[in-house]
Amino acid sequence: MTALLLALAVQVGSKQFTESVILAEIAVQTLRANGTPAEHRRELGGTRVLWEALRAGQIDIYPEYTGTIAEEMLAGERDLPGALARLGLGMSDPLGFEDNYALGMRRDVAERLGVRVISDLSRLPNIELGFSNEFLRRRDGWPRLREVYRLSQARVRGMDHQLAYRALRSGDIQATDLYSTDAEIRAGDLALLEDDRRAFPRYQAVFLFRAPLPAPAARALARLAGAISAPEMIAMNARALIDRVPEAQVASDFLREKLGLDRPVASAGLAARIAQRTAEHLFLVAVSLAAAIAFSLPLGILAFRWRRLGQVALGVAGVVQTIPSLALLVFMIPLLGIGAGPAIVALFLYSLLPIMRGTHAGLSGIAPELRESAHALGLPERAVLARVELPLASRSILSGIKTAAVIDVGAATLGALIGAGGYGQPILTGIRLADTGLILEGAVPAALLALAVQALFDLLERALVPRGLLLA
């Protein structure tokens, strides 16, 4: 029943940054308050992932910015709603605030230098600028800014966004790029320079959805039109990022104050959270491992019987093994979308080599006179395999499966990147919020699970490997 409800629920996706998570949470809670079951697929990744997932129907709604749509997804389209409609998509009314690129300075420095708008910077060729690497590179970032405002500063450095804030506060740089709803702005010590010549595209926050949205859901989203101002968004970002309030709580508080929606957030306790993630994680590992055993055990046997085939199969599995797990996961998205499915396929591929190799090595290691004895007794091929070869190879096969299982437990944490859940989820969120506690909430159980898997296989070895082999 629950599974059915979940399948029917409107799927709301979010990107891997705090504002997107909060907006998705606001959408989910608003939908639920209006009687539409909704589920939040958190932190699925970047723009590309969300856009593809929306088009593939794996999510129904996600928060996006008009500028991003115009610049990245539908570059060159003048009529955004029309272009979206042709793709079977729709765009909500703007939510109210804009999350634009902006330049920021320390308030006291700006006042001393007499800077209020970006044009004022053209008078100060000697100040030092520090920009995020993405801003430096993007067509609509620094290149356009320099052109529109004819800026001539020679001292321009690329750096990490968070480091840029620190450099700004310590006076190493005088101005940096920021987003107009950055949590850091709440502190009040930063001055935003007005984009007086409109160099930056406008990034109005909207919801993208698959059209047509069911009427109740559309009505619910309509309540959010123009509902969130820039200061409100800054405050919410700051509560989540700086005060470490869970996004669901931030969204719920906002909706209560602003729209009078009073829906207490059911915040699961630590034990319940870990239990759920353990279930998700075990599901990923168990399904992928079972499939890998069913597939690569016979393949390992074939590889042993036919050497040519064996070399090819082991070679292919070896190549798969060298693909970085992150790349493999991302590679899965266009083929299989997001969620547990592609993560399981990726883990399955990773498990092939250890199991195949364990099987192959176990069979190859059997002394020729034993194999000859088995045949000379008059056992047919299948019986030789089942009663002599596989039992003799059992230790090696089991150790291959054990290796695969331990690899899977580790690699499954990356599944969270494509919405598969598991222990990777708190790790991912923890990294985004720079919250060590949250990272440990995922990392510690993952490490414990790896140890448990080791121990389980040691027990299995005692149970499954014939006693006579353990004596030697």
Add this chain to the structure above:
Amino acid sequence: MGQPTFETIGAVKRYDDAFALGPLDLSVPSGSTTALIGPSGAGKSTLLRLLNGLVWPDAGEVRFRGRALSRAELPAIRRQIGYVVQGGGLFPHLDALGNVALVARWLRWDEQRIEARAAELAHIARLPPDALRRFPSQLSGGQAQRVSLMRALMLDPEVLLLDEPLGALDPMTRFELQQDLRDVFARLRKTVVLVTHDLAEAAFLSDRAVLMRAGRIVQQGAVEELIRAPVDPFVTSFVRAQRRAP
């Protein structure tokens, strides 16, 4: 004597390098005990393994009870030919009884019949009954060899092939097992072909001998005949070399 149990007719086995076995023309009379003897590398084991199809001839044919071996029938035929591989070849994952009963269990004999047959064989092979529950790594060399013999005899085959059955045993055990083997052969009246490089052992255990050298049969017949009427100087020198040994 009737039909010979085994015949090889112009059987040839070639290996990658220059070495080739045969052409071999051999006849093993039913009910006889035949020893394949000769220096190491003469091809004794290969000839033995031609008889149960573990080695397949490149030319010529091998007949079992008058019919050429066919690959499709091999498993069924092998169940009528007991085989003791060099070194015993016991499966380390099975205890002694598991080794002895492997094929019987696969043939779905009931457990009572298996236990009765194993007890009978333990008696014949003079294996202490409690050794049946031990794993190969827990058996002495002589015991392992007895278990291997029991395994070969389990289905009561008409024929027994043994490859150096007394190969790696210490002299005491070897002597003891020699006696027991002879008793078993005499008692069970099976057609036996065994490989040994020891003329005295061949004389002790068998009534016929086949002397091989460099992949060819030099002489076959009764053991005394080899000593009394050697067909060429190699037979003479082989016999003399063996005599010098204690």
